[in-house]
Amino acid sequence: MADLSVDFAGIRSPNPFWLASAPPTNSGDQVQRAFDAGWGGAVWKTLGTPIVNVSSRLGGVGYGAQPLMGLNNIELITDRPLSVNLKEIAQTKKLYPDHAVVVSLMFNERSEWEDILKRCEDTGCDGVELNFGCPHGMCERGMGSAVGQEPKVLEELVRWVIGATSLPVIAKLTPNVTDVVDPGLAAVRGGAHAVSLINTVQSVIGVDLDRLVPLPRVGDASSHGGYCGPAVKPIALRMVAQLAREREFGIPISGIGGISDWRDAAEFIALGAGTVQVCTAVMHHGFRIVDDMIEGLSDYLDSKGMGCVDDLVGAAIPGFREWGDLDLNYHVVAEIDEATCIGCQVCHVACHDAAHQCIHLPGVAAIPGHTAPMAARAAAQATSASPDAPYRVPWVDETECVGCNLCALVCPVEGCISMVEKRRAPETETWNDRVAKGTDHVPGGLADLDPRRP
Amino acid sequence: MTERFDLPAGRLETRFSDKAPALSESEARREAARCLYCFDAPCIRSCPTSIDIPTFIRKIATGNLRGSARTILSANLLGASCARVCPVEVLCEGSCVYHDDGQPPIAIGRLQRHAMDHGGGPELLPRLNAARPGSIGLVGGGPASLACAGQLALLGHRPVIYEKRALPGGLNTTGVAPYKLPAEDALEEVESILALGVDLETGVEIGRDLTAEEVLARHDAVFLGPGLGPDSRLRVPGEEGPGVLGAVEWIERIKNDASYSLEGITQAVVVGGGNTAIDAARELRGLGVETVYLLYRRSAAEMGAYRHESDEALRGGVVLVEDVVVTEVLREGDALSGVRLAEAQGGRATDVEHGVLPTDLVLLAIGQSKLVELARSFPGVEVDDRGRIVADPATGRTGNPRVFTGGDALNGGKEVVNAAHDGQAAARAIDELIRDGGPRG
Ligand SMILES: Cc1cc2nc3c(=O)[nH]c(=O)nc-3n(C[C@H](O)[C@H](O)[C@H](O)COP(=O)(O)OP(=O)(O)OC[C@H]3O[C@@H](n4cnc5c(N)ncnc54)[C@H](O)[C@@H]3O)c2cc1C
Ligand SMILES: Cc1cc2nc3c(=O)[nH]c(=O)nc-3n(C[C@H](O)[C@H](O)[C@H](O)COP(=O)(O)O)c2cc1C
Ligand code: SF4
Ligand code: SF4
Ligand code: SF4
Numbered sequence: 090m091a092d093l094s095v096d097f098a099g100i101r102s103p104n105p106f107w108l109a110s111a112p113p114t115n116s117g118d119q120v121q122r123a124f125d126a127g128w129g130g131a132v133w134k135t136l137g138t139p140i141v142n143v144s145s146r147l148g149g150v151g152y153g154a155q156p157l158m159g160l161n162n163i164e165l166i167t168d169r170p171l172s173v174n175l176k177e178i179a180q181t182k183k184l185y186p187d188h189a190v191v192v193s194l195m196f197n198e199r200s201e202w203e204d205i206l207k208r209c210e211d212t213g214c215d216g217v218e219l220n221f222g223c224p225h226g227m228c229e230r231g232m233g234s235a236v237g238q239e240p241k242v243l244e245e246l247v248r249w250v251i252g253a254t255s256l257p258v259i260a261k262l263t264p265n266v267t268d269v270v271d272p273g274l275a276a277v278r279g280g281a282h283a284v285s286l287i288n289t290v291q292s293v294i295g296v297d298l299d300r301l302v303p304l305p306r307v308g309d310a311s312s313h314g315g316y317c318g319p320a321v322k323p324i325a326l327r328m329v330a331q332l333a334r335e336r337e338f339g340i341p342i343s344g345i346g347g348i349s350d351w352r353d354a355a356e357f358i359a360l361g362a363g364t365v366q367v368c369t370a371v372m373h374h375g376f377r378i379v380d381d382m383i384e385g386l387s388d389y390l391d392s393k394g395m396g397c398v399d400d401l402v403g404a405a406i407p408g409f410r411e412w413g414d415l416d417l418n419y420h421v422v423a424e425i426d427e428a429t430c431i432g433c434q435v436c437h438v439a440c441h442d443a444a445h446q447c448i449h450l451p452g453v454a455a456i457p458g459h460t461a462p463m464a465a466r467a468a469a470q471a472t473s474a475s476p477d478a479p480y481r482v483p484w485v486d487e488t489e490c491v492g493c494n495l496c497a498l499v500c501p502v503e504g505c506i507s508m509v510e511k512r513r514a515p516e517t518e519t520w521n522d523r524v525a526k527g528t529d530h531v532p533g534g535l536a537d538l539d540p541r542r543p
Numbered sequence: 544m545t546e547r548f549d550l551p552a553g554r555l556e557t558r559f560s561d562k563a564p565a566l567s568e569s570e571a572r573r574e575a576a577r578c579l580y581c582f583d584a585p586c587i588r589s590c591p592t593s594i595d596i597p598t599f600i601r602k603i604a605t606g607n608l609r610g611s612a613r614t615i616l617s618a619n620l621l622g623a624s625c626a627r628v629c630p631v632e633v634l635c636e637g638s639c640v641y642h643d644d645g646q647p648p649i650a651i652g653r654l655q656r657h658a659m660d661h662g663g664g665p666e667l668l669p670r671l672n673a674a675r676p677g678s679i680g681l682v683g684g685g686p687a688s689l690a691c692a693g694q695l696a697l698l699g700h701r702p703v704i705y706e707k708r709a710l711p712g713g714l715n716t717t718g719v720a721p722y723k724l725p726a727e728d729a730l731e732e733v734e735s736i737l738a739l740g741v742d743l744e745t746g747v748e749i750g751r752d753l754t755a756e757e758v759l760a761r762h763d764a765v766f767l768g769p770g771l772g773p774d775s776r777l778r779v780p781g782e783e784g785p786g787v788l789g790a791v792e793w794i795e796r797i798k799n800d801a802s803y804s805l806e807g808i809t810q811a812v813v814v815g816g817g818n819t820a821i822d823a824a825r826e827l828r829g830l831g832v833e834t835v836y837l838l839y840r841r842s843a844a845e846m847g848a849y850r851h852e853s854d855e856a857l858r859g860g861v862v863l864v865e866d867v868v869v870t871e872v873l874r875e876g877d878a879l880s881g882v883r884l885a886e887a888q889g890g891r892a893t894d895v896e897h898g899v900l901p902t903d904l905v906l907l908a909i910g911q912s913k914l915v916e917l918a919r920s921f922p923g924v925e926v927d928d929r930g931r932i933v934a935d936p937a938t939g940r941t942g943n944p945r946v947f948t949g950g951d952a953l954n955g956g957k958e959v960v961n962a963a964h965d966g967q968a969a970a971r972a973i974d975e976l977i978r979d980g981g982p983r984g
Contacts, residue, residue, distance in 0.1 A: 153576040153577075154573050154576055154577075429644075430643075431640040431641070431643035431644045432581075432585070432640055432643065433579045433581040433582070433584075433640045434581060434582035434583055435579055435580065435581060435582060437582055438582040450583075479585070481585070481640075501579050501644070502644055
């Protein structure tokens with residue numbers, strides 16, 4: 090059994106699964122029940138100068154049968170008194186000495202930061218997370234993503250904090266920037282021990298079409314909010330990976346954004362995260378989902394012969410490259426498994442209308458000389474379970490297939506369409522190789538339209 | 544209760560609940576989201592009215608229920624009743640590609656019901672103004688005539704339906720199993736079609752109250768949708784008298800006649816092996832008759848009923864007796880006491896007696912006669928050797944260029960959805976005839 094315990098920038102945790110700073114970490118009761126359920130750590134709901142919240146606060150979008158593909162909120166930081174939070178943090182840490190208790194903070198003045206950091210130290214917590222990410226409400230007051238979007242301010246603020254405490258310091262970054270590497274490197278320069286990302290993505294979740302008011306509705310109006318949940322995972326993965334492969338970076342990353350199960354977690358870890366944080370999936374299903382995460386990650390590490398989480402951290406980073414470094418001679422073509430195809434012809438319509446017109450209906454040959462292997466198919470049909478049913482399996486004209494994957498993505502039958510490797514040439518050649526060799530001209534451009542050209 | 548038609552309270556059919564209950568909004572959306580939106584979808588090909596099924600389902604998924612209803616109705620004006628009475632297992636759902644993936648097919652019928660219950664009725668459809676509005680007389684007020692008349696009204700013509708019964712709707716009102724479609728809901732659909740501009744004269748029997756000549760004289764064209772005739776009889780001793788009814792006649796009583804009761808009936812036999820026999824047997828069980836025998840002259844495998852229906856009946860406690868023939872109905876005085884049975888071979892009685900079965904009720908479901916006289920009373924209209932009206936299958940045009948037909952009278956007895964298809968096809972042909980200034984006289 091793989092060892093799931095981690096040491097994240099000096100914060101020890103029985104496993105890499107932490108609750109993100111959000112409603113699930115609002116109170117001591119919740120965090121303690123989460124630890125009982127198996128969570129390794131929790132980042133307390135952000136503490137700061139008291140605020141008021143609006144009602145309603147959340148909006149969601151579903152997809153298919155799932156009600157929460159994405160969640161959006163216009164909630165601010167904690168609305169409970171600081172004294173109550175600090176007391177419960179201390180109590181929780183005392184009851185759960187081996188779990189990671191991290192306190193999220195968002196303040197304005199240097200003196201406020203220094204004051205709160207002392208009080209945090211007194212609780213016995215394991216570290217602090219600086220909320221530079223909240224994209225709504227707080228940023229208008231010069232905090233949250235207003236800091237995260239200004240690398241110089243962020244660097245300065247981190248420096249204050251590092252100077253004022255001996256606790257490990259995690260800077261939580263906002264995705265609402267052009268290039269996340271800039272604030273990431275600013276955090277490193279300021280002396281942060283780690284970063285966490287992503288906070289929520291600025292968003293409007295929808296519009297109430299009866300009242301013509303955006304959602305979530307607060308009376309006759311709404312405001313932009315922060316988007317999270319499974320829908321943001323690809324955005325978060327890319328940002329985590331971007332930082333992880335940056336040479337000058339080099340501090341631990343806590344990955345956040347749309348993580349719902351062990352597989353999501355493993356992907357974040359493979360792209361460089363040392364721990365992962367979860368909010369929406371817990372808001373949707375409760376603390377109990379961690380059981381599957383622990384079990385799944387452990388089994389996965391075992392299956393890969395990895396003894397601990399560290400063995401997986403960043404394992405996919407060497408394969409995360411710039412487009413110019415990809416092999417142009419690598420080539421795949423779609424192959425349909427007749428035995429499992431159910432004849433929905435969704436691949437045909439997708440390829441025909443939106444890809445490269447190379448999946449044809451049975452018996453149809455679009456290009457003269459490119460024929461469907463109908464004889465073999467007719468024979469297969471005759472001996473199949475339903476020889477009288479109309480034969481509906483489409484066929485791929487391999488010579489025309491560019492290997493885009495679209496058909497395999499839309500096919501409803503798992504594994505029915507596979508992308509089979511058919512290299513264009515044995516040797517590897519990237520675009521950057523071509524640039525280096527001066528063979529990076531692709532015919533068909535403007536120059537070819539010039540009649541004076543020989 | 545519908546606005547226009549009076550259905551008495553306390554009819555036996557009201558004791559049944561829906562076999563396939565309505566879906567909730569979230570159930571419908573979930574099921575709709577499962578549809579693969581197949582290209583050239585096989586389900587469409589298996590619908591006799593070729594409803595664009597993936598499109599109407601997608602509209603449910605997007606919350607566009609009006610559009611969904613419009614998609615359904617533009618192919619099938621009886622989309623509401625079809626959604627509930629179609630044998631979907633052998634039609635649309637039977638060819639859903641999910642079968643090939645070992646998964647349950649999309650619940651097309653129930654989704655169709657959802658769209659029809661919540662999306663709106665035929666008033667959603669576009670109407671045309673015919674350059675030469677024609678007057679069309681329709682014989683019978685069943686599904687075939689209703690679909691034809693509704694379509695004609697949408698095309699700008701003036702259809703008039705003559706129905707011999709007090710209630711329109713044909714077998715949708717009087718015959719289909721109450722756990723599929725109660726008479727109330729059938730009449731509601733009729734009303735929505737009448738509202739398009741269809742006139743209805745009930746209590747008018749063509750051949751008795753009006754002759755064929757009179758109908759032809761009143762109208763530019765005529766549509767014959769009288770369905771089938773009365774239940775066939777066994778022609779055995781003792782058959783005439785109380786306690787022996789045609790199954791279709793009996794079903795009409797439980798559906799429409801509040802004075803009919805099953806008091807004192809604990810044992811019943813149904814004779815036959817088709818869908819009507821199965822329906823009657825299931826309805827008897829559903830109404831609390833303890834012992835229900837289904838007497839069939841061949842083996843179970845040879846029954847004409849759909850397998851999914853007969854399986855349900857047997858699961859519901861109906862007792863099937865194979866390879867028997869009723870040779871005599873037994874009576875004590877006038878009162879029915881039982882039936883005498885002979886063993887059958889290849890569907891024919893042998894000399895071997897099978898015994899006597901005591902019973903309080905005998906329902907005959909051995910077929911329905913054909914309305915041959917009525918058909919032939921229209922000059923130029925012919926019937927084939929099985930009593931079906933001879934007509935061009937694509938248009939329903941008979942030997943008389945002004946007379947069209949469809950539904951059970953044309954096909955010998957199929958489904959509501961076939962009648963709907965025939966009626967609409969005939970309406971388009973009639974529209975063409977009238978537009979071309981076709982023959983009159
Ligand atoms: C017991 C039973 C159960 C059935 N269950 C189903 C089912 O679950 N699903 C399904 O799809 N199909 C079912 N069917 C078949 C379906 O009901 C018919 O195929 C369909 O109703 C045919 O429509 P139609 O308009 O041709 O005829 P009908 O529905 O028979 O309508 C004909 C109408 O014409 C009237 N009429 C007849 N002669 C005259 C005249 N001379 N003058 C004026 N009016 C006249 C009749 O009173 C009747 O109202 C069932 C049939 C039966 C008998
Ligand atoms: C209702 C709500 C409130 C949140 N409040 C905070 C907060 O106070 N501090 C903070 O750093 N992040 C806050 N977040 C952001 C989450 O910690 C997390 O970064 C984000 O939701 C992405 O993770 P997920 O996709 O697992 O939800 C909040 C998120 C939600 C949905
Ligand atoms: S999408 Fe998949 S199942 Fe459907 S026709 Fe294509 S290969 Fe077959
Ligand atoms: S009309 Fe009947 S067969 Fe056609 S789609 Fe609807 S339920 Fe299926
Ligand atoms: S065959 Fe099934 S999955 Fe495909 S469009 Fe029809 S109902 Fe949908």
